[in-house]
Amino acid sequence: MDQVAEAAGVSRATVSRVINGATTVDAKIREIVERAIAETGYVPNVAARSLVTRKSNSVALVISEPDRPHDSSFLNRIFTDPYFGRITAGATGALRPHDIHLVIIPTDSADHHHVLRYLRQGHVDGVLLISSHEQDPLPRQVHELGIPAVVSARPASPLAASFVDVDQRLGARLAAEHLLARGCRRLATISGPLDIPSGQDRLDGFRSYLANRGLAGVPTVEGDFTRHGGEEGARRLLAEHPGIDGLFVGNDLMAEGALRAVQDLGRRVPDDIAVVGFDDSSAALDCRPLLTTIRQPVEEMAAEMAEVLMAHIASPGRLPRSVTFQPTLVLRDSA
Amino acid sequence: MDQVAEAAGVSRATVSRVINGATTVDAKIREIVERAIAETGYVPNVAARSLVTRKSNSVALVISEPDRPHDSSFLNRIFTDPYFGRITAGATGALRPHDIHLVIIPTDSADHHHVLRYLRQGHVDGVLLISSHEQDPLPRQVHELGIPAVVSARPASPLAASFVDVDQRLGARLAAEHLLARGCRRLATISGPLDIPSGQDRLDGFRSYLANRGLAGVPTVEGDFTRHGGEEGARRLLAEHPGIDGLFVGNDLMAEGALRAVQDLGRRVPDDIAVVGFDDSSAALDCRPLLTTIRQPVEEMAAEMAEVLMAHIASPGRLPRSVTFQPTLVLRDSA
DNA sequence: TTGTAGGCGTTATCAA
DNA sequence: TTGATAACGCCTACAA
DSSP states (O other): OHHHHHHHTSOHHHHHHHHTTOSSSOHHHHHHHHHHHHHHTOOOOHHHHHHHHOOOSEEEEEEEOOOOTTSSOHHHHHTTOHHHHHHHHHHHHHHGGGTOEEEEEEEOGGGHHHHHHHHHTTSOSEEEEEEOOTTOOHHHHHHHHTOOEEESSOOSSOOSOEEEEEOHHHHHHHHHHHHHHTTOOSEEEEEOOTTSHHHHHHHHHHHHHHHTTTOOOOOEEEOOSSHHHHHHHHHHHHHHOTTOOEEEESSHHHHHHHHHHHHHTTOOTTTTOEEEEEEOOTHHHHSSSOOEEEEOOHHHHHHHHHHHHHHHHHSTTOOOOEEEEOOEEEOOSOO | OHHHHHHHTSOHHHHHHHHTTOSSSOHHHHHHHHHHHHHHTOOOOHHHHHHHHOOOSEEEEEEEOOOOTTSSOHHHHHTTOHHHHHHHHHHHHHHGGGTOEEEEEEEOGGGHHHHHHHHHTTSOSEEEEEEOOTTOOHHHHHHHHTOOEEESSOOSSOOSOEEEEEOHHHHHHHHHHHHHHTTOOSEEEEEOOTTSHHHHHHHHHHHHHHHTTTOOOOOEEEOOSSHHHHHHHHHHHHHHOTTOOEEEESSHHHHHHHHHHHHHTTOOTTTTOEEEEEEOOTHHHHSSSOOEEEEOOHHHHHHHHHHHHHHHHHSTTOOOOEEEEOOEEEOOSOO
16 A cells, blocks of 8 residues: 555555545546556555454354254355355345345354354354244354344344244145136145244145135145155145145145155146245246246345345434235146 | 543553454463453454555355256256255355455356456455356456466366366266176266266266276257256156166266156166265255265365465465365165 | 555564 | 553544
């Protein structure tokens, strides 16, 4: 910076002003300084800057996955589920205009410790926390750190933190309505993990809507949000209830697997069995037939999380708030 | 830190020594200081530290994906292909013991600019660059930045940079050998994108081995390393060459799609058509039948990249070097 | 509008 | 083995 100042014949303070876009600098001088910056190839030192501003201009995207001992690794799950790509895309898009970097941090419980340390050390100004597991202690721990944070869904236990969610029960209800509307009467469902609020809520929403219309006792199996889990679930379901004519599956990945199993077992989709998924992720388009599903506006939700987080960072005293998005039915070929 | 020093009745310098594990500090004093640290809940300020050490203790994992206009988004591809999960796992594992953070940065060409700026600003001490695309300018640009870097594969155009790779041609040859050994004579292949060196090399390796044994003119279609591309490729291949009895597919994801198509078309696997994939990723286990494939030790390769990078960071003058791993055949049920 | 000077929280050098 | 003290590179009152 001294170099630039010298080359431009001004003081370091002026160089600093130019860099930070202060309005109180003469147009001519600004230009001279900018040229000097270009010529010297000067790049500000972020460490020095954040030492004084106490800002890092980056936020963490912490993706906390529960331990599933029989699964290979949580990283495999994260880098295999299109959901996280959408989250990342949405958050990046919202942060980019503000010149804020997104630091992606996948974690399972074994390294919560590292993550907390990372956050405590002040590497980032705030946290976007994607945590689905009901027992996950991370949301509370992050909250106790006192660092600005926004959670991806209603926390399992009440927490004075901002969160963004979709109306899960409404989504499930849309699926039920659609299946009923197209004439299905023997419905069943493959739910997500019941220790994950979204898995639980979608199941509840589906069942309670049907129960209110006299259709109680819907056959249910619990899946794990993976393609394989959906395949297994469908097989079990059809083995015990061969007469099923409508199936609601807790997410698209499982629906993809279920679709395959259903067709392997000789049922036509949607004629014999209509199938509705949940998410409207890229997996819905990998399905044959194309998957009718409940759209969750994940990118927009992630962007909203980022906006709320930036607001918290800008004014630390701000009260927590929650934003809920509405799901919609996306009609394709499977139902 | 002043607080800690006061609480412990020592100077800041001593506190610093304790924190950094200097051996030149009295055991008793060390203990007192440590207690003071615990009591005050002191956490070092990383910005101040890296301002003076000129180290950030973190490295970037830059995942550079080529633009594929007809695909939804590069993030979707990255968070959908198990390959990147394995890379991340391997790199994290190697870095963790050294207390170095991994900053994951997915990018397509539209934001190379941001990435380069990020690197130039000194946020990280070095770069692990995952770049497959032949025309990708990023490896060269990163190299010109002068920041320590290790690339994930032999760069398309010669570059004085360290890289880690697997012997792609040998892998393809193993596949060919195996198919021949089990009696297949009418072989075909679905290659990866030919503008990606690994796609090209696997194809070359497969064809040239066969050509040397009098089997030239192997039917070939080019795929895109996605499940869907594999499905399409297999359909095209079988439409034109219905007599095929052995198929080598450029990666497991495509093999999964191909397997589905082949069986949809009424062929039994492996009896009518034997199928060999490449990678040994988790997708191989999602296949039915389980996929026989060429194992690429991705985790170990990523770990090696990290080791080499740390060596470069430790001694900046170090000459670039390349490390090549050997692929192996993993026998399962599809061939 | 510009320059001067002090301080941000560490580490590192040098004496003691 | 410990303690002063000087950087590290930047921002920001405050003074000019």
